[in-house]
Amino acid sequence: xxxxxxxxxxxxxxxxxxxxxxxxxxxxxxxxxxxxxxxxxxxxxxxxxxxxxxxxxxxxxxxxxxxxxxxxxxxxxxxxxxxxxxxxxxxxxxxxxxxxxxxxxxxxxxxxxxxxxxxxxxxxxxxxxxxxxxxxxxxxxxxxxxxxxxxxxxxxxxxxxxxxxxxxxxxxxxxxxxxxxxxxxxxxxxxxxxxxxxxxxxxxxxxxxxxxxxxxxxxxxxxxxxxxxxxxxxxxxxxxxxxxxxxxxxxxxxxxxxxxxxxxxxxxxxxxxxxxxxxxxxxxxxxxxxxxxxxxxxxxxxxxxxxxxxxxxxxxxxxxxxxxxxxxxxxxxxxxxxxxxxxxxxxxxxxxxxxxxxxxxxxxxxxxxxxxxxxxxxxxxxxxxxxxxxxxxxxxxxxxxxxxxxxxxxxxxxxxxxx
Numbered sequence: 529x530x531x532x533x534x535x536x537x538x539x540x541x542x543x544x545x546x547x548x549x550x551x552x553x554x555x556x557x558x559x560x561x562x563x564x565x566x567x568x569x570x571x572x573x574x575x576x577x578x579x580x581x582x583x584x585x586x587x588x589x590x591x592x593x594x595x596x597x598x599x600x601x602x603x604x605x606x607x608x609x610x611x612x613x614x615x616x617x618x619x620x621x622x623x624x625x626x627x628x629x630x631x632x633x634x635x636x637x638x639x640x641x642x643x644x645x646x647x648x649x650x651x652x653x654x655x656x657x658x659x660x661x662x663x664x665x666x667x668x669x670x671x672x673x674x675x676x677x678x679x680x681x682x683x684x685x686x687x688x689x690x691x692x693x694x695x696x697x698x699x700x701x702x703x704x705x706x707x708x709x710x711x712x713x714x715x716x717x718x719x720x721x722x723x724x725x726x727x728x729x730x731x732x733x734x735x736x737x738x739x740x741x742x743x744x745x746x747x748x749x750x751x752x753x754x755x756x757x758x759x760x761x762x763x764x765x766x767x768x769x770x771x772x773x774x775x776x777x778x779x780x781x782x783x784x785x786x787x788x789x790x791x792x793x794x795x796x797x798x799x800x801x802x803x804x805x806x807x808x809x810x811x812x813x814x815x816x817x818x819x820x821x822x823x824x825x826x827x828x829x830x831x832x833x834x835x836x837x838x839x840x841x842x843x844x845x846x847x848x849x850x851x852x853x854x855x856x857x858x859x860x861x862x863x864x865x866x867x868x869x870x871x872x873x874x875x876x877x878x879x880x881x882x883x884x885x886x887x888x889x890x891x892x893x894x895x896x897x898x899x900x901x902x903x904x905x906x907x908x909x910x911x912x913x914x915x916x917x918x919x920x921x922x923x924x925x926x927x928x929x930x931x932x933x934x935x936x937x938x939x940x941x942x943x944x945x946x947x
Contacts, residue, residue, distance in 0.1 A: 529563070529564045529565050529589045529590070529696075530562070530564075530565040530587065530589050530590075530599065530635040531562050531563065531564050531589070531590055531591070531592065532566075532567070532568075532584030532591040533549075533553050533566070533567040534569075534584060534591055534594075534811060535550050535569045535594050535679065535680065536577060536593065536594065536796040536930070537546050537571065537595040537596060538572050538602065538655040539698075540569045540571070540595070547569055548681050549595075549681060550567045552570070552684060553592050553594070553684075553688060554567065556688055558752070559707050560697070560705070561705035562696075565584075565587050566583075566584055566588070568583065568584065572596055572602040572604055573604075574604055574611065575610070577596075577604070577605060577608040577754050578611065579661075581593070581608075581674070582612065587679070587912055589673070590631075590672060590674070590699075590700075591675070591690060592677070593605065593674060593675065594678065595678070595679030596608075597645065597662040597664070597677075597678045597679070598644075598678070599639075599641040599644050599661075600641065600664055603644070605676060606647060606665075606676070609667070609820060610650070612710065613667060613669060615649040615667075616649070617647050617648065617649060617701060618647070618648060618650055618789070619646050619648075620646050620647075620654065621646075623654060623663050624646035627643070627646055627661045630661055642661065649667060652665035652666065653666045653667075653668075655675065655676075655687060655691040655692065655695070655697070656676075656690075656691060657678060657683055657787050658686055658687075659682055659683045660680060660682075661676060662678045662680075662683070662912075664676050664687055664691060664692075666692075668699070668849055673695070673699055675692045675696070677691070677692060693925075699775055705754045706754070706756065706760075707754050707761070708758065708761040708762050708765050709750055709753075709765075709768040710750070710765045710768075710769055710784065711749070711750050711751075711783060712748070712749040712750075712769075712773075713743075713747075713748055713781060713782040713783065713788070714747045714774065714781070715745065715746050715747070715781055715930075716779050717747065717779050718849070719740050719742055722740055722747055722776065722779075722850050723740055725776055726776070727769075729775060730769075731768050731771065734767055735753065735755075735764055735766065736751050736753050736767075737752040737753070737754075739752065740751070744922065745925050745926050745929045750911075751768050751769065751772070753765050759851055761880055781933060781936060788921055788929065788932050788933065789818055789820060789829040789932055790794070792932055792935050792936050792939065793818065793824055793827065795936065795939035795940065796827035796828075797823065797826050797827055801827060801875075801876040801939070802827055802828075802873075802876045802877070803818075803828050803876070803877045803879060803935075804828075804829050804830050804831050804869045804870055804872070804873035804875045804877070804878050805818070805828070805830070805832070805869065805878075805880070805946035806844055806865045806877045807831065807832070807876065807881055808833070808835055808881060808883065808884060809881060809882060809883035809884065809885045809899065809924060809927060810881050810883075810927050810931070811835065811924065812831060812833045813925070813927075814831070814879065814928045814931050814932065815828070818831075818932075819831075819930060829873045830873050830914050832869060832915055834846075837851050837854050837856050840861065844864065844865050844872065845871070846864045850864060855894070856882060856897075857883055857884055857898055857900060859902070859911045859913065861900070862881070862901060862911050863880075863902045863911050865878075865902065866880035866903055866904035866911075869906045870904045870905075875936075876905065876906070877904075877905055877930055879902070879903075879904075880901070880903075880904075881899060881927050881931050882899070882900055883897075883899030883927055884896050885897075885923045885924050885927075886923060895915070897914075897917055898913070898914070898915060899913070899914040899916060899926075899930070900913055901914065901927070901930055901931045903935060903938055910938070910943060913935060914926075914927065914930055
């Protein structure tokens, strides 16, 4: 089955906000085994909406539309779609009652233009909106379906699997397949190197598709199996997964919905370790990522941003003489930062990072992107140098990723002190 995606809104075509709905819908369609034949974004313009809809309907079995269902004057999607099919409009009393009840529940002031969200083309099938006031709708014409939902990402994210996909599966049962996917998350290899490593895996011979998806600072490798039987699809994924692990195992830090910070938190909690973090160039980003994980207080005792040299000395005990001789960005300073924060916090582990994020501050010996990361565990302190090549923000993100990866490798027994 072929799907078209139409996203509507002046905020999209002006570049004021990013169109996340297209990628959300495309991923969901791929998981169903359906092909996306085209994606179009247009502004809140009647002619543009109808022209885009006609273009897609000539090429696909179903079009999923988002945006333009709100109460304001520029929300014209419903009227434009009705006009495209030569349909009149009507107000649905049940939807109107739902909208009014929602306003009352949240003590919102009612204005009459909100009643516009209960207006639909004649003959439309209502798609409920559990997260908002604007319901969606679907129209069936000449064997094709147009499904229209709000553009608010949180609302679209829920209505797509609960309303739109069931509707399409029911309308096109012959297109239904059991689609299973499995994601490997990697760090430390560029996309081209991941592709090269998998070149001889012959996943196509298994009937398994492979996709490479950069998700900075990570690379995601997604396996997909489409079969008439869920068991067959799952078995093919298991075999394909073994081939991936054999070639890329040392670069895989998470699978599926797991995250690097989440896996670090799980290992820290299971091993009953405690941690303190000292950050310079990352400015608290490592600590921020760890505290995004619920329950991180079980292992994270403190995180300190020792950005200036005086802070490194006063809070971590790094001697001024060491900073003068080796520099704030050095293996010697990073080691002492990790040991200092561990000692002051009384934790099992101390993690530290210092570097030059840029765009200025680099030298020939230590260019922008130079970073040192150290992990102290009491018995030893491991330090690693890194040379990142991005602009300031990405250098900080890369440094935080590398620091968490060092911690994860220590927890899993893969980190060695090799000097």
